[in-house]
Amino acid sequence: MTILESRPVVARPEGGSLIEQFELGLDAPICLTWELTYACNLECAHCLSSSGKRDPRELSTEQCKAVIDELQRMQVFYVNIGGGEPTIRPDFWELLDYAVSHDVGVKFSTNGVRLNPERARFLASTDYVDVQISLDGATPEVNDYVRGPGSYDTAITALKNLQDAGFKDAKISVVCTRQNIGQLDEFKAIADQYGATLRLTRLRPSGRGADVWDELHPLPEQQRELYDWLMANGEKVLTGDSFFHLSAFGEADGGGALPGLNLCGAGRVVCLIDPIGDVYACPFAIHDNFLAGNILADGGFENVWQMSELFNDLRAPQTSGACTKCAFFDACRGGCMAAKFFTGLPLDGPDPECVQGYGETALASGDRVLPAQGKDHSKANPTRNQPVMLTLTRREDVQAPPVSACAENPLAGFTL
Protein backbone atom coordinates (compact mmCIF):
# COMPACT_ATOMS: atom_id res chain seq x y z
CA MET A 1 0.00 0.00 0.00
CA THR A 2 2.57 2.54 -1.14
CA ILE A 3 1.75 5.85 -2.77
CA LEU A 4 4.41 6.94 -5.23
CA GLU A 5 6.02 10.39 -5.18
CA SER A 6 5.71 10.91 -8.90
CA ARG A 7 3.65 9.25 -11.57
CA PRO A 8 5.61 6.80 -13.71
CA VAL A 9 5.62 7.65 -17.40
CA VAL A 10 4.33 4.75 -19.47
CA ALA A 11 5.33 4.46 -23.11
CA ARG A 12 2.20 3.84 -25.13
CA PRO A 13 1.82 2.39 -28.59
CA GLU A 14 0.40 5.06 -30.86
CA GLY A 15 -3.02 3.93 -32.01
CA GLY A 16 -2.68 0.47 -30.42
CA SER A 17 -5.82 -1.57 -29.81
CA LEU A 18 -8.11 -0.47 -27.00
CA ILE A 19 -7.25 -3.58 -25.00
CA GLU A 20 -3.55 -2.71 -25.20
CA GLN A 21 -4.32 0.83 -24.08
CA PHE A 22 -6.57 -0.34 -21.25
CA GLU A 23 -3.94 -2.76 -19.99
CA LEU A 24 -1.66 0.23 -19.48
CA GLY A 25 -4.31 1.99 -17.41
CA LEU A 26 -6.45 5.11 -17.72
CA ASP A 27 -6.42 8.49 -15.97
CA ALA A 28 -9.66 7.55 -14.21
CA PRO A 29 -11.54 4.27 -13.96
CA ILE A 30 -14.34 3.34 -16.36
CA CYS A 31 -15.93 0.82 -14.07
CA LEU A 32 -15.87 2.10 -10.52
CA THR A 33 -17.73 0.25 -7.80
CA TRP A 34 -18.42 2.04 -4.56
CA GLU A 35 -19.70 0.03 -1.65
CA LEU A 36 -21.44 2.43 0.71
CA THR A 37 -21.83 0.11 3.66
CA TYR A 38 -20.95 -3.36 4.87
CA ALA A 39 -24.29 -3.50 6.69
CA CYS A 40 -26.88 -5.81 5.17
CA ASN A 41 -30.28 -7.20 6.06
CA LEU A 42 -29.36 -10.47 4.35
CA GLU A 43 -26.45 -12.86 4.84
CA CYS A 44 -25.98 -14.40 1.41
CA ALA A 45 -23.75 -17.44 1.48
CA HIS A 46 -21.59 -16.21 -1.42
CA CYS A 47 -21.36 -12.49 -0.54
CA LEU A 48 -18.28 -11.12 -2.33
CA SER A 49 -17.65 -8.55 0.40
CA SER A 50 -18.45 -10.72 3.45
CA SER A 51 -21.04 -8.12 4.43
CA GLY A 52 -23.29 -8.13 7.45
CA LYS A 53 -22.32 -5.56 10.08
CA ARG A 54 -21.77 -1.86 9.58
CA ASP A 55 -18.14 -0.81 9.95
CA PRO A 56 -17.99 1.99 12.54
CA ARG A 57 -15.43 3.80 10.38
CA GLU A 58 -17.91 4.06 7.48
CA LEU A 59 -17.60 7.34 5.54
CA SER A 60 -19.96 10.07 6.74
CA THR A 61 -22.48 11.80 4.50
CA GLU A 62 -20.12 14.75 4.08
CA GLN A 63 -17.18 12.49 3.24
CA CYS A 64 -19.30 10.67 0.67
CA LYS A 65 -20.27 13.97 -0.93
CA ALA A 66 -16.59 14.92 -1.12
CA VAL A 67 -15.96 11.64 -2.97
CA ILE A 68 -18.72 12.52 -5.43
CA ASP A 69 -17.22 15.99 -5.95
CA GLU A 70 -13.90 14.36 -6.75
CA LEU A 71 -15.50 11.88 -9.16
CA GLN A 72 -17.13 14.79 -10.94
CA ARG A 73 -13.78 16.56 -11.25
CA MET A 74 -12.17 13.37 -12.58
CA GLN A 75 -15.04 12.92 -15.05
CA VAL A 76 -16.05 9.54 -13.76
CA PHE A 77 -19.43 9.60 -15.44
CA TYR A 78 -21.09 6.84 -13.52
CA VAL A 79 -20.52 4.66 -10.53
CA ASN A 80 -21.85 1.26 -9.50
CA ILE A 81 -23.09 1.56 -5.94
CA GLY A 82 -23.34 -1.56 -3.85
CA GLY A 83 -22.58 -2.93 -0.42
CA GLY A 84 -23.72 -4.54 1.80
CA GLU A 85 -27.20 -3.26 1.17
CA PRO A 86 -26.68 0.39 0.19
CA THR A 87 -30.31 1.42 0.64
CA ILE A 88 -30.23 0.80 4.38
CA ARG A 89 -27.90 3.77 4.81
CA PRO A 90 -30.26 6.52 6.02
CA ASP A 91 -28.57 9.05 3.68
CA PHE A 92 -28.70 6.75 0.63
CA TRP A 93 -31.38 8.71 -1.25
CA GLU A 94 -29.69 12.01 -0.44
CA LEU A 95 -26.37 10.71 -1.83
CA LEU A 96 -28.14 9.39 -4.92
CA ASP A 97 -29.59 12.84 -5.57
CA TYR A 98 -26.26 14.48 -4.92
CA ALA A 99 -24.41 12.22 -7.36
CA VAL A 100 -26.90 12.62 -10.16
CA SER A 101 -26.95 16.39 -9.81
CA HIS A 102 -23.13 16.38 -10.01
CA ASP A 103 -22.95 14.53 -13.33
CA VAL A 104 -22.17 11.19 -11.73
CA GLY A 105 -24.78 8.69 -12.88
CA VAL A 106 -25.63 5.87 -10.51
CA LYS A 107 -26.34 2.22 -10.98
CA PHE A 108 -27.08 0.64 -7.66
CA SER A 109 -27.42 -2.98 -6.63
CA THR A 110 -29.99 -3.92 -4.06
CA ASN A 111 -31.77 -6.95 -2.71
CA GLY A 112 -34.92 -4.84 -2.94
CA VAL A 113 -35.63 -4.48 0.76
CA ARG A 114 -36.32 -0.73 0.63
CA LEU A 115 -37.94 -0.51 -2.80
CA ASN A 116 -41.50 0.14 -1.65
CA PRO A 117 -44.03 1.75 -4.02
CA GLU A 118 -43.08 5.25 -2.88
CA ARG A 119 -39.34 4.75 -3.50
CA ALA A 120 -40.14 3.11 -6.80
CA ARG A 121 -42.09 6.21 -7.87
CA PHE A 122 -39.18 8.42 -6.81
CA LEU A 123 -36.77 6.34 -8.89
CA ALA A 124 -39.11 6.41 -11.87
CA SER A 125 -39.02 10.20 -11.70
CA THR A 126 -35.21 10.41 -11.84
CA ASP A 127 -33.06 10.26 -14.91
CA TYR A 128 -29.63 8.79 -14.87
CA VAL A 129 -30.29 6.15 -12.21
CA ASP A 130 -30.18 2.42 -12.93
CA VAL A 131 -31.45 -0.17 -10.49
CA GLN A 132 -30.14 -3.68 -10.28
CA ILE A 133 -32.05 -6.26 -8.24
CA SER A 134 -30.10 -9.32 -7.13
CA LEU A 135 -31.78 -12.67 -7.74
CA ASP A 136 -29.81 -15.89 -7.71
CA GLY A 137 -32.57 -18.36 -8.47
CA ALA A 138 -35.58 -18.26 -10.78
CA THR A 139 -37.53 -20.09 -8.07
CA PRO A 140 -37.66 -19.39 -4.32
CA GLU A 141 -36.04 -22.76 -3.56
CA VAL A 142 -32.92 -22.07 -5.58
CA ASN A 143 -32.68 -18.37 -4.68
CA ASP A 144 -33.37 -18.63 -0.96
CA TYR A 145 -30.92 -21.52 -0.59
CA VAL A 146 -28.04 -19.07 -1.00
CA ARG A 147 -29.66 -15.67 -0.34
CA GLY A 148 -31.77 -16.65 2.67
CA PRO A 149 -35.47 -17.20 3.46
CA GLY A 150 -37.87 -14.66 1.97
CA SER A 151 -35.29 -13.02 -0.27
CA TYR A 152 -36.94 -14.23 -3.48
CA ASP A 153 -40.24 -12.60 -2.54
CA THR A 154 -38.44 -9.38 -1.57
CA ALA A 155 -36.75 -9.17 -4.96
CA ILE A 156 -39.91 -9.95 -6.94
CA THR A 157 -41.93 -7.41 -4.94
CA ALA A 158 -39.31 -4.77 -5.68
CA LEU A 159 -39.45 -5.58 -9.40
CA LYS A 160 -43.21 -5.33 -9.34
CA ASN A 161 -43.13 -2.00 -7.51
CA LEU A 162 -40.69 -0.61 -10.06
CA GLN A 163 -42.83 -1.79 -12.94
CA ASP A 164 -46.02 -0.40 -11.42
CA ALA A 165 -44.31 2.95 -10.89
CA GLY A 166 -43.32 3.09 -14.56
CA PHE A 167 -39.59 2.62 -13.95
CA LYS A 168 -38.11 1.50 -17.27
CA ASP A 169 -35.58 -1.23 -17.75
CA ALA A 170 -34.55 -2.33 -14.27
CA LYS A 171 -31.80 -4.94 -14.26
CA ILE A 172 -32.09 -8.39 -12.71
CA SER A 173 -28.62 -9.41 -11.62
CA VAL A 174 -27.93 -13.13 -11.38
CA VAL A 175 -24.77 -14.78 -10.08
CA CYS A 176 -24.53 -17.96 -12.16
CA THR A 177 -24.19 -21.09 -10.04
CA ARG A 178 -24.30 -24.84 -10.43
CA GLN A 179 -27.92 -24.70 -9.24
CA ASN A 180 -29.29 -21.96 -11.47
CA ILE A 181 -27.52 -22.45 -14.83
CA GLY A 182 -30.42 -24.72 -15.80
CA GLN A 183 -32.83 -21.82 -15.14
CA LEU A 184 -31.51 -19.31 -17.66
CA ASP A 185 -34.67 -19.35 -19.77
CA GLU A 186 -36.78 -18.92 -16.65
CA PHE A 187 -34.70 -15.92 -15.58
CA LYS A 188 -35.22 -14.42 -19.01
CA ALA A 189 -38.97 -14.95 -18.67
CA ILE A 190 -39.00 -13.16 -15.29
CA ALA A 191 -37.07 -10.26 -16.80
CA ASP A 192 -39.54 -10.05 -19.70
CA GLN A 193 -42.49 -10.19 -17.34
CA TYR A 194 -41.25 -7.17 -15.37
CA GLY A 195 -39.94 -5.17 -18.33
CA ALA A 196 -36.42 -5.70 -17.01
CA THR A 197 -33.09 -6.68 -18.53
CA LEU A 198 -31.26 -9.78 -17.40
CA ARG A 199 -27.68 -9.42 -16.24
CA LEU A 200 -25.63 -12.56 -15.63
CA THR A 201 -22.38 -12.50 -13.69
CA ARG A 202 -19.75 -14.94 -12.65
CA LEU A 203 -19.46 -16.49 -9.18
CA ARG A 204 -16.02 -15.73 -7.84
CA PRO A 205 -14.42 -17.24 -4.76
CA SER A 206 -14.29 -13.83 -3.07
CA GLY A 207 -15.44 -12.95 0.44
CA ARG A 208 -17.83 -15.63 1.76
CA GLY A 209 -17.92 -16.87 -1.83
CA ALA A 210 -14.69 -18.70 -1.05
CA ASP A 211 -16.54 -20.85 1.50
CA VAL A 212 -19.10 -22.09 -1.01
CA TRP A 213 -17.26 -21.87 -4.32
CA ASP A 214 -16.44 -25.58 -4.49
CA GLU A 215 -20.11 -26.40 -4.10
CA LEU A 216 -21.61 -23.65 -6.26
CA HIS A 217 -19.30 -22.86 -9.15
CA PRO A 218 -20.61 -24.22 -12.46
CA LEU A 219 -19.41 -27.62 -13.64
CA PRO A 220 -17.40 -27.75 -16.87
CA GLU A 221 -20.39 -28.89 -18.95
CA GLN A 222 -22.48 -26.12 -17.38
CA GLN A 223 -19.91 -23.57 -18.47
CA ARG A 224 -20.44 -24.82 -22.01
CA GLU A 225 -24.22 -24.57 -21.53
CA LEU A 226 -23.82 -21.00 -20.32
CA TYR A 227 -21.55 -20.09 -23.24
CA ASP A 228 -24.00 -21.53 -25.78
CA TRP A 229 -26.88 -19.73 -24.10
CA LEU A 230 -24.99 -16.43 -24.16
CA MET A 231 -24.11 -16.90 -27.82
CA ALA A 232 -27.80 -17.49 -28.59
CA ASN A 233 -29.23 -14.75 -26.35
CA GLY A 234 -26.26 -12.43 -25.95
CA GLU A 235 -27.74 -9.32 -27.47
CA LYS A 236 -30.54 -8.99 -24.96
CA VAL A 237 -28.53 -10.02 -21.92
CA LEU A 238 -25.86 -8.09 -20.02
CA THR A 239 -22.83 -9.78 -18.48
CA GLY A 240 -20.63 -6.97 -17.20
CA ASP A 241 -17.99 -8.66 -19.39
CA SER A 242 -17.54 -11.14 -16.57
CA PHE A 243 -17.41 -14.34 -18.63
CA PHE A 244 -14.50 -13.56 -20.89
CA HIS A 245 -12.76 -16.76 -19.78
CA LEU A 246 -15.55 -18.56 -21.68
CA SER A 247 -14.43 -16.89 -24.90
CA ALA A 248 -11.86 -19.67 -25.16
CA PHE A 249 -14.79 -21.92 -26.17
CA GLY A 250 -14.75 -19.99 -29.47
CA GLU A 251 -12.17 -20.07 -32.22
CA ALA A 252 -8.51 -19.51 -31.48
CA ASP A 253 -8.59 -16.47 -33.75
CA GLY A 254 -11.15 -14.83 -31.48
CA GLY A 255 -14.21 -15.83 -33.52
CA GLY A 256 -17.02 -16.76 -31.14
CA ALA A 257 -15.60 -14.53 -28.43
CA LEU A 258 -18.23 -13.00 -26.19
CA PRO A 259 -18.89 -9.33 -26.87
CA GLY A 260 -17.27 -6.82 -24.55
CA LEU A 261 -13.92 -6.13 -23.03
CA ASN A 262 -11.97 -9.33 -22.87
CA LEU A 263 -9.43 -8.48 -20.24
CA CYS A 264 -9.03 -8.29 -16.50
CA GLY A 265 -9.52 -4.61 -15.76
CA ALA A 266 -8.41 -4.70 -12.11
CA GLY A 267 -6.52 -1.52 -11.24
CA ARG A 268 -6.44 -0.60 -14.93
CA VAL A 269 -10.02 0.39 -15.71
CA VAL A 270 -11.80 -1.21 -12.73
CA CYS A 271 -11.59 -0.55 -9.00
CA LEU A 272 -13.49 -0.50 -5.74
CA ILE A 273 -13.93 2.16 -3.06
CA ASP A 274 -15.06 0.36 0.07
CA PRO A 275 -17.26 1.79 2.87
CA ILE A 276 -14.31 3.13 4.87
CA GLY A 277 -12.62 4.68 1.83
CA ASP A 278 -10.13 1.89 1.15
CA VAL A 279 -9.40 1.51 -2.55
CA TYR A 280 -8.98 -2.01 -3.95
CA ALA A 281 -8.08 -3.13 -7.47
CA CYS A 282 -11.45 -4.82 -7.98
CA PRO A 283 -14.67 -5.38 -6.00
CA PHE A 284 -13.82 -9.10 -6.05
CA ALA A 285 -10.38 -8.54 -4.57
CA ILE A 286 -10.98 -7.23 -1.06
CA HIS A 287 -7.66 -8.36 0.37
CA ASP A 288 -4.54 -6.58 1.61
CA ASN A 289 -2.63 -7.76 -1.48
CA PHE A 290 -4.92 -5.65 -3.66
CA LEU A 291 -5.32 -2.64 -1.37
CA ALA A 292 -4.01 0.46 -3.16
CA GLY A 293 -4.58 3.05 -0.45
CA ASN A 294 -7.25 4.99 1.41
CA ILE A 295 -8.95 8.10 0.09
CA LEU A 296 -8.84 9.83 3.49
CA ALA A 297 -5.27 8.90 4.44
CA ASP A 298 -3.66 9.10 1.00
CA GLY A 299 -4.79 12.40 -0.43
CA GLY A 300 -8.01 11.53 -2.18
CA PHE A 301 -9.22 9.02 -4.73
CA GLU A 302 -7.47 10.51 -7.76
CA ASN A 303 -4.15 10.37 -5.98
CA VAL A 304 -4.64 6.74 -5.04
CA TRP A 305 -5.81 5.81 -8.55
CA GLN A 306 -2.89 7.48 -10.28
CA MET A 307 -0.07 7.10 -7.76
CA SER A 308 -0.56 3.78 -6.02
CA GLU A 309 2.41 1.49 -6.48
CA LEU A 310 0.10 -1.53 -6.67
CA PHE A 311 -1.99 -0.05 -9.48
CA ASN A 312 1.10 0.96 -11.40
CA ASP A 313 2.38 -2.61 -11.08
CA LEU A 314 -0.93 -3.94 -12.39
CA ARG A 315 -0.62 -1.59 -15.37
CA ALA A 316 2.90 -2.75 -16.20
CA PRO A 317 3.25 -5.52 -18.78
CA GLN A 318 2.38 -8.84 -17.14
CA THR A 319 3.76 -12.28 -17.67
CA SER A 320 1.17 -14.91 -18.42
CA GLY A 321 3.03 -18.05 -17.41
CA ALA A 322 1.48 -21.26 -18.65
CA CYS A 323 -1.23 -19.35 -20.53
CA THR A 324 1.24 -17.81 -22.97
CA LYS A 325 1.47 -21.09 -24.82
CA CYS A 326 -2.32 -21.47 -25.05
CA ALA A 327 -3.84 -20.96 -28.50
CA PHE A 328 -6.81 -19.20 -26.88
CA PHE A 329 -4.81 -16.65 -24.95
CA ASP A 330 -5.98 -13.72 -27.06
CA ALA A 331 -9.60 -14.59 -26.36
CA CYS A 332 -9.28 -15.29 -22.64
CA ARG A 333 -6.08 -13.61 -21.48
CA GLY A 334 -5.73 -15.96 -18.55
CA GLY A 335 -9.07 -15.14 -16.95
CA CYS A 336 -9.85 -13.55 -13.60
CA MET A 337 -7.12 -12.43 -11.22
CA ALA A 338 -9.38 -12.65 -8.17
CA ALA A 339 -10.56 -16.17 -9.03
CA LYS A 340 -6.95 -17.32 -9.28
CA PHE A 341 -5.86 -15.58 -6.10
CA PHE A 342 -8.64 -16.85 -3.86
CA THR A 343 -8.26 -20.41 -5.09
CA GLY A 344 -4.54 -20.25 -4.35
CA LEU A 345 -3.44 -20.43 -7.99
CA PRO A 346 -0.56 -18.38 -9.41
CA LEU A 347 -1.71 -15.08 -10.90
CA ASP A 348 0.29 -15.66 -14.06
CA GLY A 349 -1.35 -18.98 -14.90
CA PRO A 350 -4.73 -20.31 -15.97
CA ASP A 351 -8.05 -19.38 -14.42
CA PRO A 352 -9.48 -22.05 -12.05
CA GLU A 353 -12.38 -22.38 -14.47
CA CYS A 354 -10.18 -22.41 -17.60
CA VAL A 355 -12.35 -24.00 -20.25
CA GLN A 356 -9.36 -25.90 -21.65
CA GLY A 357 -9.25 -27.81 -18.38
CA TYR A 358 -5.88 -26.43 -17.21
CA GLY A 359 -7.51 -24.89 -14.16
CA GLU A 360 -8.77 -28.22 -12.90
CA THR A 361 -5.33 -29.70 -13.24
CA ALA A 362 -3.85 -26.78 -11.33
CA LEU A 363 -6.53 -27.01 -8.63
CA ALA A 364 -5.91 -30.71 -8.23
CA SER A 365 -2.16 -30.34 -7.96
CA GLY A 366 -2.48 -29.97 -4.19
CA ASP A 367 0.35 -27.54 -3.49
CA ARG A 368 -1.89 -24.55 -3.16
CA VAL A 369 -2.21 -22.36 -0.08
CA LEU A 370 -5.50 -20.51 0.20
CA PRO A 371 -5.12 -16.87 1.24
CA ALA A 372 -6.92 -15.90 4.42
CA GLN A 373 -9.93 -13.72 3.65
CA GLY A 374 -9.27 -11.39 6.55
CA LYS A 375 -11.90 -8.68 5.88
CA ASP A 376 -14.94 -10.27 7.40
CA HIS A 377 -17.98 -8.14 8.23
CA SER A 378 -20.27 -11.13 8.67
CA LYS A 379 -22.64 -11.02 11.60
CA ALA A 380 -21.25 -12.78 14.65
CA ASN A 381 -24.50 -14.55 15.40
CA PRO A 382 -26.69 -15.95 12.68
CA THR A 383 -30.11 -14.29 12.35
CA ARG A 384 -33.31 -15.68 10.90
CA ASN A 385 -32.20 -14.33 7.51
CA GLN A 386 -29.21 -16.60 7.28
CA PRO A 387 -29.42 -19.06 4.39
CA VAL A 388 -30.06 -22.57 5.56
CA MET A 389 -27.09 -24.05 3.75
CA LEU A 390 -24.79 -22.25 6.11
CA THR A 391 -26.51 -23.24 9.30
CA LEU A 392 -25.97 -26.81 8.24
CA THR A 393 -22.39 -26.61 7.09
CA ARG A 394 -20.64 -23.42 8.02
CA ARG A 395 -17.09 -24.14 6.99
CA GLU A 396 -14.70 -22.74 9.56
CA ASP A 397 -11.45 -24.04 8.13
CA VAL A 398 -11.04 -22.12 4.90
CA GLN A 399 -7.31 -22.78 5.20
CA ALA A 400 -7.83 -26.45 4.50
CA PRO A 401 -7.00 -27.57 1.00
CA PRO A 402 -10.21 -27.39 -1.00
CA VAL A 403 -11.59 -30.21 -3.03
CA SER A 404 -10.82 -30.42 -6.71
CA ALA A 405 -12.99 -28.44 -9.07
CA CYS A 406 -14.84 -31.50 -10.25
CA ALA A 407 -15.86 -32.91 -6.88
CA GLU A 408 -19.57 -33.59 -7.09
CA ASN A 409 -20.38 -34.00 -3.43
CA PRO A 410 -21.73 -30.70 -2.08
CA LEU A 411 -20.54 -31.58 1.40
CA ALA A 412 -16.99 -32.29 0.34
CA GLY A 413 -14.53 -30.12 2.16
CA PHE A 414 -16.87 -29.15 4.96
CA THR A 415 -16.24 -30.23 8.51
CA LEU A 416 -19.47 -31.43 10.00
Next chain:
Amino acid sequence: MSETTAMLDEAWDLSPAVALRPEPFGAMAYHFGNRKLTFLKRMPLVEVVRALADQPDVRSTLQTVGVPEAHWPGYVAALQGLAATDMIRPRVTSQANTVQKGVA
Protein backbone atom coordinates in the same frame (compact mmCIF):
# COMPACT_ATOMS: atom_id res chain seq x y z
CA MET B 1 -15.54 8.22 -51.50
CA SER B 2 -18.54 10.35 -52.34
CA GLU B 3 -19.77 10.24 -48.74
CA THR B 4 -16.32 11.35 -47.63
CA THR B 5 -16.46 14.28 -49.97
CA ALA B 6 -19.92 15.24 -48.83
CA MET B 7 -18.98 15.32 -45.14
CA LEU B 8 -15.88 17.39 -45.85
CA ASP B 9 -18.08 20.29 -46.87
CA GLU B 10 -20.49 20.01 -43.96
CA ALA B 11 -20.43 21.84 -40.64
CA TRP B 12 -20.42 19.62 -37.54
CA ASP B 13 -20.29 20.22 -33.77
CA LEU B 14 -19.56 18.17 -30.70
CA SER B 15 -22.95 17.15 -29.35
CA PRO B 16 -23.93 19.31 -26.34
CA ALA B 17 -24.68 16.14 -24.33
CA VAL B 18 -21.10 14.86 -24.72
CA ALA B 19 -18.14 15.32 -22.40
CA LEU B 20 -14.59 14.51 -23.47
CA ARG B 21 -12.27 13.08 -20.83
CA PRO B 22 -8.57 13.31 -21.70
CA GLU B 23 -6.72 9.99 -21.60
CA PRO B 24 -3.04 9.22 -22.20
CA PHE B 25 -3.82 7.85 -25.67
CA GLY B 26 -6.56 10.27 -26.71
CA ALA B 27 -9.89 10.75 -25.02
CA MET B 28 -12.98 9.05 -23.78
CA ALA B 29 -16.26 10.54 -25.00
CA TYR B 30 -19.33 10.10 -22.83
CA HIS B 31 -22.84 10.93 -23.95
CA PHE B 32 -25.06 11.90 -21.02
CA GLY B 33 -28.22 11.28 -23.04
CA ASN B 34 -27.75 7.81 -24.50
CA ARG B 35 -24.99 6.92 -21.97
CA LYS B 36 -22.71 5.59 -24.66
CA LEU B 37 -18.96 5.50 -24.14
CA THR B 38 -16.62 5.89 -27.07
CA PHE B 39 -12.85 6.04 -27.18
CA LEU B 40 -10.94 8.36 -29.45
CA LYS B 41 -7.72 6.46 -29.93
CA ARG B 42 -5.59 9.17 -31.51
CA MET B 43 -4.67 12.62 -30.28
CA PRO B 44 -5.24 14.31 -33.66
CA LEU B 45 -8.78 12.89 -33.75
CA VAL B 46 -9.43 14.47 -30.35
CA GLU B 47 -8.12 17.77 -31.68
CA VAL B 48 -10.34 17.46 -34.74
CA VAL B 49 -13.43 16.76 -32.64
CA ARG B 50 -12.65 19.68 -30.34
CA ALA B 51 -11.99 22.03 -33.27
CA LEU B 52 -15.13 21.19 -35.28
CA ALA B 53 -17.24 23.89 -33.68
CA ASP B 54 -14.81 26.69 -34.55
CA GLN B 55 -14.57 25.80 -38.21
CA PRO B 56 -17.00 26.30 -41.07
CA ASP B 57 -16.67 22.70 -42.25
CA VAL B 58 -14.86 19.40 -41.73
CA ARG B 59 -12.31 20.14 -44.46
CA SER B 60 -11.02 23.27 -42.79
CA THR B 61 -11.02 21.50 -39.42
CA LEU B 62 -8.73 18.80 -40.78
CA GLN B 63 -6.51 21.46 -42.36
CA THR B 64 -6.31 23.46 -39.14
CA VAL B 65 -5.32 20.41 -37.11
CA GLY B 66 -2.78 19.53 -39.80
CA VAL B 67 -4.08 16.09 -40.80
CA PRO B 68 -2.38 15.12 -44.11
CA GLU B 69 -4.90 14.90 -46.91
CA ALA B 70 -4.08 11.23 -47.53
CA HIS B 71 -5.50 10.44 -44.07
CA TRP B 72 -8.76 12.33 -44.53
CA PRO B 73 -10.87 9.32 -45.54
CA GLY B 74 -9.89 7.56 -42.31
CA TYR B 75 -10.77 10.61 -40.24
CA VAL B 76 -14.07 11.09 -42.01
CA ALA B 77 -14.91 7.43 -41.38
CA ALA B 78 -14.14 7.96 -37.68
CA LEU B 79 -16.34 11.07 -37.61
CA GLN B 80 -19.15 9.15 -39.28
CA GLY B 81 -18.82 6.53 -36.55
CA LEU B 82 -19.12 9.27 -33.93
CA ALA B 83 -22.13 10.72 -35.73
CA ALA B 84 -23.89 7.36 -35.63
CA THR B 85 -24.07 7.51 -31.81
CA ASP B 86 -24.77 11.26 -31.70
CA MET B 87 -21.33 12.10 -30.31
CA ILE B 88 -21.13 14.78 -32.98
CA ARG B 89 -24.08 16.28 -34.84
CA PRO B 90 -24.61 18.44 -37.91
CA ARG B 91 -24.49 22.12 -37.05
CA VAL B 92 -27.86 23.77 -36.86
CA THR B 93 -27.43 27.25 -38.30
CA SER B 94 -29.39 30.10 -36.79
CA GLN B 95 -31.46 30.26 -39.96
CA ALA B 96 -32.36 26.58 -39.74
CA ASN B 97 -33.11 27.18 -36.09
CA THR B 98 -35.64 29.84 -36.94
CA VAL B 99 -37.27 27.59 -39.48
CA GLN B 100 -37.48 24.76 -36.94
CA LYS B 101 -38.97 27.05 -34.32
CA GLY B 102 -41.42 28.27 -36.91
CA VAL B 103 -42.51 24.71 -37.55
CA ALA B 104 -42.84 23.92 -33.88
